Amino acid sequence: MAGDPTKANLWTDADVYVSFDLSAPMPADANTPFGPQWDLVGLLDGDEGFPEGREEDTDDKFAWGGILVRTSRNHFKLTKSFTCLEDNEVTRKLVWPGSTETKIVVPVPERVKVAFEVREGGKVRRLVTSLYAECSLDGDHGENETDLESATIIATIYPNAQKELFDRQATPTLESISVTPATLSVAATEIGAVVATATYSDETTGDVTADCSWSSSDPTKATVTAGFITGIAAGSSTITASYLGQTDSVAVTVTA
Numbered sequence: 001m002a003g004d005p006t007k008a009n010l011w012t013d014a015d016v017y018v019s020f021d022l023s024a025p026m027p028a029d030a031n032t033p034f035g036p037q038w039d040l041v042g043l044l045d046g047d048e049g050f051p052e053g054r055e056e057d058t059d060d061k062f063a064w065g066g067i068l069v070r071t072s073r074n075h076f077k078l079t080k081s082f083t084c085l086e087d088n089e090v091t092r093k094l095v096w097p098g099s100t101e102t103k104i105v106v107p108v109p110e111r112v113k114v115a116f117e118v119r120e121g122g123k124v125r126r127l128v129t130s131l132y133a134e135c136s137l138d139g140d141h142g143e144n145e146t147d148l149e150s151a152t153i154i155a156t157i158y159p160n161a162q163k164e165l166f167d168r169q170a171t172p173t174l175e176s177i178s179v180t181p182a183t184l185s186v187a188a189t190e191i192g193a194v195v196a197t198a199t200y201s202d203e204t205t206g207d208v209t210a211d212c213s214w215s216s217s218d219p220t221k222a223t224v225t226a227g228f229i230t231g232i233a234a235g236s237s238t239i240t241a242s243y244l245g246q247t248d249s250v251a252v253t254v255t256a
Contacts, residue, residue: 004245005245007173009118009120009123009125010120011118011119011120011125012119012120012121013118013119013120014044014046014049014050014116014117014118014119015040015041015044015117016040016041016044016082016114016115016116016117017034017038017039017040017041017114017115017117018038018039018041018090018094018112018113018114018115018135019037019038019039019112019113019115020039020093020110020112020113021037021113022111022112022113022132024037024038024113025037026115026128026167026169027126027169029169030124030125030126030169030170030171031124031171034115038113038115039089039090040090041082041084041086041090041091041094042084042085042086042088042090042091043084043085043086044082044083044084044085045082045083045084045085045150048081048082048083048152050080050081050082050116050118051080051081052078052079052080052081053078053079053080053081054076054077054078055075055076055077055078055079056073056074056075056076056077057073057074057075058071058072058073059071059072077156078156078157078165079154079155079156079157080114080116080127080133080154080155080157081138081152081153081154081155082116082152082153082155083150083151083152083153084150084151084152084153085148085149085150087149091151091153094112094135094137094151094153095107095137095141095151095153097109097110097135098110107136107137109134109135109136110134111132111133111134111158112132112133112134112135113128113129113132113133114128114129114133114135114155114157115127115128115129116128122171123170123171123173124169124170124171125168125169125170125171126168126169126170127166127167127168128166128167128168128169129155129157129158129165129166129167130159130160130162130164130165130166130167131158131159131160131164132158133155133156133157133158134155134156134158135153135154135155135156136153136154136156137151137152137153137154138152138153138154139152172200172201172202172204173200173201174198174199174200174201174243174244174245174246175199175200175201175246176198176199176246176248177196177197177198177199177208177212177241177243177246177247177248178196178197178199178248179194179195179196179197179239179241179248179249179250180194180195180197180250181194181250182250182251183250183251183252183253184229184239184250184251184252184253185252185253185254185255186222186229186230186231186252186253186254186255187231187254187255187256188231188232188233188234188254188255188256189230189231189232190230190231191228191229191230191231192228192229192231192252193227193228193229194209194227194229194239194241194250195207195209195227196208196209196212196227196241196243196248198243198246208243209226209227209241210226210227211243212226212227212241212242212243213241213242213243214226214227214239214240214241214242215239215240215242216237216238216239216240216252217237217238217239217240218235218236218237218238219232219237220232220233220235221233221234221235221236221237221252221254222237222239222252222254224239227241229250229252231252231254231255232254233254234254234255234256235253235254236251236252236253236254237252237254238250238251238252239252
């Protein structure tokens with residue numbers, strides 16, 4: 001099978017954050033929590049997810065003979081939806097903007113900052129509106145005795161002057177691991193050490209020696225635990241480190 005399964009995403013958790021302050025600062029990176037200017041929407045319907053809609057007017061231009069030569073594109077519009085399962089102050093402000101605890105008024109969507117965050121294990125991806133969005137109720141909203149009360153909110157995303165819709169934040173992904181040194185010689189009964197270093201998509205590196213799974217091609221010659229290699233008997237063995245789908249090896253020679 002071609003491809004890299006580690007790059008396939010199945011997001012197991014998610015949140016939506018809203019700020020009614022358009023000057024609210026964005027977190028420094030995907031590992032930094034949102035500040036006090038941001039409100040958490042609360043429980044979301046995972047089956048509904050974050051559907052995205054794109055609208056655009058296109059006009060095909062044809063030459064004589066019916067040959068397509070150009071297509072003009074304009075009036076691009078992006079929407080992104082989420083379904084709230086909580087009735088709280090934040091969701092009420094999105095469903096009924098301008099209303100209060102005691103009075104419901106005709107809704108007029110206000111401009112807000114919106115951040116969509118999805119997570120899987122230690123992997124995080126965020127989309128934060130570069131300018132702002134206008135949120136409104138999408139479809140019907142009501143109560144009954146068999147279904148959870150929910151409200152689907154559709155956010156129309158407005159681009160900034162540079163035509164940017166979102167600022168994207170993500171935790172770096174693992175690109176490779178490297179075990180050093182590449183060769184090692186130890187005497188029988190002696191212990192040598194190697195280090196496994198991970199390289200990530202943002203060009204940062206980290207020591208993952210303790211997190212790797214280690215194996216020896218010939219445990220009668222050498223064994224390995226957490227990067228520490230013990231010579232057993234004269235001969236050779238290949239020691240392999242595995243971490244999140246990436247592997248690297250070191251050739252070990254054991255002397256008498």
